Amino acid sequence: MWSKALDHLLTHLFRHGRLRVTYPDGTTRAYGPGDGPQSAVVLHDPSLPRRIVLSPDMGVGEGYMDGTLTIGDDDIEGFLRLAIANIAAQGQPWFRRPLEALRRLRRRLDQFNPVARSRANVAHHYDLSGELYDLFLDEDRNYSCAYFARPDMTLEEAQAAKKQHIARKLLIEPGMRVLDVGCGWGAMGITLARDFGARVTGVTLSSEQHEIANARAARAGLSDRVRFELMDYRDVQGQFDRIVSIGMFEHVGVPHYDAYFGTVARLLKPEGIALIHFIGRAEPPGATSPWILKYIFPGGYCPAMSEAVGAVERQDLVTTDVEVWRLHYAETLKEWRRRFEANIDRVRALYDERFCRMWRYYLIASELTFRLNNQVVFQFQMARSQDAVPLTRDYLYREDADAEGRGAAA
Incomplete structure (x- = not known):
């Protein structure tokens, strides 16, 4: 049958x-x-x-x-x-x-992520052996979409370009208080403290990431300017000049979008700027692959733009810019897969053959979803005030244009 x-x-x-x-x-x-x-x-x-x-x-x-x-x-x-x-x-x-x-009807249940469940979901993926991530990520441990401003960029160069692009959108100035929601292993927070003079607080629910991020900040001599807390974003208190979140919104879940953006609005100073970088779908709302939910990202969901924008509109926030990255994540995943497969024997030594096949399937399927199935990355820039950012996007590329002009003159 x-x-x-x-x-x-x-x-x-x-x-x-x-x-x-x-x-x-x-x-x-x-x-x-x-x-x-x-x-x-x-x-x-x-x-x-x-x-x-x-x-x-x-x-x-x-x-x-x-x-x-x-x-x-x-x-x-x-x-x-x-x-x-x-x-x-x-x-x-x-x-x-x-x-x-x-499957679509039960998606709200799949995405119901109160604090305790969020912590368990994060541990499932991000508290794996730190050595595993060293085998396929760039040297700075960025586990999110890189920005291939040039097609010949290495992964390290493209991840650095991503951080620079986000920092420009945030209009960071020395001494600003910055909140990094879902800080990972500290790459963005350390960059903002070291290169831009910001004072950064990062929050994560992963004990592995929390420990490594603080150790990295200490090694860089930045413990007085950046600290990472083991904390849910909903429990953060205070006011911040800037809020950044890279690759964390996918773990929030549609039932919590109002709470998420309400928290951003509550924590952002009246003249502040926030930048939310996340995977989404260039099509109507849907549901996460059940295989991905069970084995890779429990509670995860990549929203349609309409779902995210609707939640922003219900808060005291103004959307000041939306940028769509299309194939950048496909190229990122291609490089992660290449490095993973080159180190497959070391992965097998950490786990087993089944784990290797599971992660190989995950990396390849994810890359092809970006290439063939309308998955993209959104960057939402938002503020409490309409005049918090310049009126045109020229400020994002002015330094590059100046550098090109100096090169031509030489």
Whole structure:
């Protein structure tokens, strides 16, 4: 029964390229006209047809992790490119639409993140071995989208460019009090203290990040100007000249958007500026992949612009700039994957083969979601006052233009 249902699903989906599937009983069937890319999959577990029909993301992801679904030449990228392109073109068949509707209905429950649950969700991902992240991130441990201002940039250069771009949007001046919400391992906070003279408070719910960030600040001789607290953003008190948040809003959850932006408004001085950098979707609201929710980012969700803007509008905040980065994260993930795979033996020594396959699947699927499935990065600049930032965006690029002019004159 379930093999037949999977056969119907694949017949509906694959309208270009070709996918060959060997079922648990040894039967092989081909889907698609044969033009373009091709891939071959073997299902070794009799339960996989049912699991894939009920939840393709979960069934395929778990099957690949467990080794019960194998791909020709282990070309998971080729398989996912073919699958994502066909799914985007065809949409779900009628018999899967009720299941997708149920998944969307429960998304508010999936994204309900009170403090205790937020702390557990953060620990699931960010309290892994620090050595793991050293194996694929840049030297400054930026675990968010880099900014490839030039296509030939290294990852280190692109991450530095990202921080400089954000600092310019914040119009940082020496002595300003800055709050870094979801501070990670301290890269942005340390940069703002060291290079711009800011006094930074960073908050995180990850004990691993909290410890490493403070140790990094101490090694840099910046403990008097930047400190990192193990604290939920909702518990922060005081007033700040600037608020920055990079890659944290994806963990807030739609039920808490009003509380999040209400906290930003409460903590921001009347003349202050905030910059919120987050992954979103260039399409209507949806739901997070169940595989991602279970194994990678519990409670996570990448919102549509309409969901975030609506919450901002309900607070005492003015949106002063919105910037959309399209393929920058795809390029970032491509480099993370390259480094991860180059160090796969060291990852295996830290964890096991299943973990390696899980993270390889995560990195590749995430890159392809940005390339093929309308996922982007938003930067929302906001303030309490309309005149808190210049009237044009020239200030963001003036230094670059001046440098080019000096070079031409020389």
